[in-house]
Amino acid sequence: QVQLVESGGGLVQAGGSLRLSCTASGFIFSLSVMGWYRQAPGKERELVAFITGAGSTVYADSVKNRFTISRDNAKNTAYLQMNNLKPEDTAVYYCKAWNPLNWGQGTQVTVSS
Numbered sequence: 001q002v003q004l005v006e007s008g009g010g011l012v013q014a015g016g017s018l019r020l021s022c023t024a025s026g027f028i029f030s031l032s033v034m035g036w037y038r039q040a041p042g043k044e045r046e047l048v049a050f051i052t053g054a055g056s057t058v059y060a061d062s063v064k065n066r067f068t069i070s071r072d073n074a075k076n077t078a079y080l081q082m083n084n085l086k087p088e089d090t091a092v093y094y095c096k097a098w099n100p101l102n103w104g105q106g107t108q109v110t111v112s113s
Contacts, residue, residue, distance in 0.1 A: 009107030022095030
């Protein structure tokens with residue numbers, strides 16, 4: 001059974017940092033592109049970043065130079081390090097696996113001004 005479990009969300013002041021984790025099970029983690037999406041109230045879900053099995057990364061322009069996506073294939077875990085957080089980063093953050101296609105349940109990130 002494929003499963004993605006996110007953790008690490010919470011409430012932080014603007015300028016602060018959080019690290020999200022996504023632990024996967026039920027598939028060969030190292031072979032799947034992994035990514036993070038977010039959805040703010042009243043807005044569509046948007047891509048934040050993704051990382052290939054080999055470690056190549058892509059970021060949304062809004063998070064470049066502030067967020068870092070990484071993965072530890074030995075631990076079946078993907079991470080999103082978020083620095084210099086802004087109120088507009090407030091959203092539910094979702095982990096996504098591409099192969100097989102699967103989503104986590106989401107974790108809330110709230111940034112206060």
